[in-house]
Amino acid sequence: MVxxxxxxxxxxxxxxxxVRRLPPVRQPPPAAADLLALARRRFLRGERFGVEDLAxxxxxxxxxxxxxxxxxxxxxxxxxxxxxxxTFRRALREVRGRGAARVVGVMARGMHYIATSDAYxxxxxxxxxxxxxxxxxxDGPVQQRxxxxxxxxxxxxxxxxxxxxxxxxxxxxxxLVRIVExxxxxxxxxxxxPDLDKAVDILKLMLR
Numbered sequence: 537m538v539x540x541x542x543x544x545x546x547x548x549x550x551x552x553x554x555v556r557r558l559p560p561v562r563q564p565p566p567a568a569a570d571l572l573a574l575a576r577r578r579f580l581r582g583e584r585f586g587v588e589d590l591a592x593x594x595x596x597x598x599x600x601x602x603x604x605x606x607x608x609x610x611x612x613x614x615x616x617x618x619x620x621x622x623t624f625r626r627a628l629r630e631v632r633g634r635g636a637a638r639v640v641g642v643m644a645r646g647m648h649y650i651a652t653s654d655a656y657x658x659x660x661x662x663x664x665x666x667x668x669x670x671x672x673x674x675d676g677p678v679q680q681r682x683x684x685x686x687x688x689x690x691x692x693x694x695x696x697x698x699x700x701x702x703x704x705x706x707x708x709x710x711x712l713v714r715i716v717e718x719x720x721x722x723x724x725x726x727x728x729x730p731d732l733d734k735a736v737d738i739l740k741l742m743l744r
Contacts (some may be wrong), residue, residue: 634697
């Protein structure tokens with residue numbers, strides 16, 4: 537019994553020694569996705585972010601960070617486009633129905649989520665003109681991605697036989713997105729209070 541106990545203790549000690557001798561687990565080096573994730577977290581906390589301070593936090597060179605992100609405007613556009621897609625996917629999961637009702641429901645819910653986001657309101661309030669340039673420019677990733685997502689939704693409903701359009705899906709998606717932008721950012725564009733209910737009414741009329 538004593539011998540077995542001694543051997544057991546010896547075996548346990550040897551195992552602990554082997555564990556201590558194992559090389560430390562190396563974390564993978566930061567990548568472009570880590571920079572985007574960090575920028576998204578900053579945005580959602582309502583904080584400003586720049587390429588250089590994100591590089592410092594990640595422990596990469598500024599040259600590397602700029603190669604990943606482009607300039608500050610490009611990074612901000614990428615962040616907002618990714619969050620806009622998340623919002624669209626969330627609304628898509630939550631809305632039931634088919635045809636025009638589904639399309640309008642997704643857009644109405646998406647508008648609500650954006651309009652009630654503290655982080656997004658802070659972003660627009662800091663510099664309304666810059667915000668408009670980022671989210672409503674035909675050359676930026678936000679509008680391009682938003683139109684593409686809604687074009688996919690329209691095309692899906694057409695394939696299901698639940699929707700007929702007087703124009704092609706891309707043109708309708710462009711028009712719908714521009715309507716949403718004009719109401720979401722009415723205060724920055726025309727000094728008027730956003731009225732999302734009116735926006736929904738117009739979307740319904742366009743898809744009748």
